[in-house]
Amino acid sequence: MNAEAHGNPQDRRFECTFCCKSFNRKDHLYTHYRDHKGEKPFVCVMCGKRFGAKCYLTYHLLFHIKPFACDVCGKRFACKWELTRHLRIHTGEKPYKCFVCEKVFAHIGSRNRHCKKIHNKK
Numbered sequence: 133m134n135a136e137a138h139g140n141p142q143d144r145r146f147e148c149t150f151c152c153k154s155f156n157r158k159d160h161l162y163t164h165y166r167d168h169k170g171e172k173p174f175v176c177v178m179c180g181k182r183f184g185a186k187c188y189l190t191y192h193l194l195f196h197i198k199p200f201a202c203d204v205c206g207k208r209f210a211c212k213w214e215l216t217r218h219l220r221i222h223t224g225e226k227p228y229k230c231f232v233c234e235k236v237f238a239h240i241g242s243r244n245r246h247c248k249k250i251h252n253k254k
Contacts, residue, residue, distance in 0.1 A: 145154040146161040150168045155161045163185045166172070172182035174189040178196045183189040198208035200215040204222045209215045217239060220226070226236035228243040232251045237243040247253045 166184035174183040194210040220238040
């Protein structure tokens with residue numbers, strides 16, 4: 133582990149000896165080392181999947197818990213953006229417009245596929 137001080141302690145960089153990636157915090161470097169070593173000490177109690185960092189486990193748990201529920205149909209989602217996208221089914225909102233023919237879509241992916249297939253544009 134190499135640390136270079138640049139005057140200000142906040143500017144210290146901790147460099148990975150395996151890949152030369154650098155971090156401004158030593159604990160971030162240690163978490164990164166787990167990736168190289170294949171260490172995954174954090175275990176999901178619901179499915180047994182293992183993670184190298186607690187934050188990855190916390191994010192993973194959202195997919196079991198699904199804290200965001202649709203008020204209309206009760207369907208649950210792990211992420212707020214998924215609920216927002218789902219609500220368009222109930223509201224009929226179609227915020228994405230084709231740049232060529234002005235057809236509207238509820239999801240950006242649908243608009244992009246349309247443009248590529250119908251108008252041969254990315």
